[in-house]
Amino acid sequence: MELTILAASGRTGLALTRQALERGHTVTAIARTPSRITVDHPNLRKVAGEVGGPLSIDADSVVLSGLGTDTPGVLLDGAKAVIAAGPRRIVWLGAYGTGPSAEAAGEGAAVLAEFFGDRIPDKIAADTAVLEAGGTVFHAGVLTDEPAGPGRTVGLDEAPAFDLGAKVSRETVAAAMLDEAENPRFAGRVALPLAG
Numbered sequence: 203m204e205l206t207i208l209a210a211s212g213r214t215g216l217a218l219t220r221q222a223l224e225r226g227h228t229v230t231a232i233a234r235t236p237s238r239i240t241v242d243h244p245n246l247r248k249v250a251g252e253v254g255g256p257l258s259i260d261a262d263s264v265v266l267s268g269l270g271t272d273t274p275g276v277l278l279d280g281a282k283a284v285i286a287a288g289p290r291r292i293v294w295l296g297a298y299g300t301g302p303s304a305e306a307a308g309e310g311a312a313v314l315a316e317f318f319g320d321r322i323p324d325k326i327a328a329d330t331a332v333l334e335a336g337g338t339v340f341h342a343g344v345l346t347d348e349p350a351g352p353g354r355t356v357g358l359d360e361a362p363a364f365d366l367g368a369k370v371s372r373e374t375v376a377a378a379m380l381d382e383a384e385n386p387r388f389a390g391r392v393a394l395p396l397a398g
Contacts, residue, residue: 204263205383206230206289208253208280211238213347214268214295217376219246222266225380232257253280259287264383266293268376274320277328285335291386292337293379294329299364301326302333302392303341307364329392338388340379342395344369350377355393362396370397 205222209215210231216239222229223243231239236248251257253276259265265287269280284292299307300322318325329339340355343364350373362368378395382388 203227203384204230204260206232206259206263206265208232208251208257208265208267208284209269210248211235211240212268212270214270214345214372214376215239216241217372218266218268218379221373221376221380225384230260230263253283255283257283257287259284259289261288261290263289264291264293265289266379266383268295270295272321274324277321277324278331281328281331285331291383291389292332292335293382294332294337294339295375295379296329296339296341296392297325298341298343298361298394300341301329302339303358303361303394306358306361309364311364313364333390333392336390338382338386338390339392340375340382340395341392342370342375345375346371348373350374351397353378353395353397355381355387355395357388358392358394361394368397370395 211233228245232251299311304311346369348371353374355378375395
């Protein structure tokens, strides 16, 4: 498949890029500073890109986003830029306990509101835009840099209560997002990547 990875120099973006190449896909990796993409491969093209402007994305491509930020507004700008580019599908990384998953997360959502503060509306708006465009939004819990372990992906109807002790590795999340890119099960819905 033709895949485009947004924020490919970040920790989740690098995991997505590396695993996509290992699965035999052709990858366009977009980052503000492409030299920070520490993966090299004949099927990898590194591209400079800012989510605040138009993105050059092939219409046959599936976009996977590991975009995260400390600046409100960046996520919605990124979602709008990806949607405007018109890719075949979008698989977007969000945060468990925000927007559609806040009710399922229970009391843990209040912890996230405290942690993310003024970024919560941006996260919700970006997720909403992607969902309305038919994309899949992955609401991951607390992320670690551990190696990939066994994982499973569920919908909101099977969501566990939010637990700060229940962590999932970025590698496991990347694998789940790539599974969705290859075989969509949650188009237009929120999916939760879980460890174990």
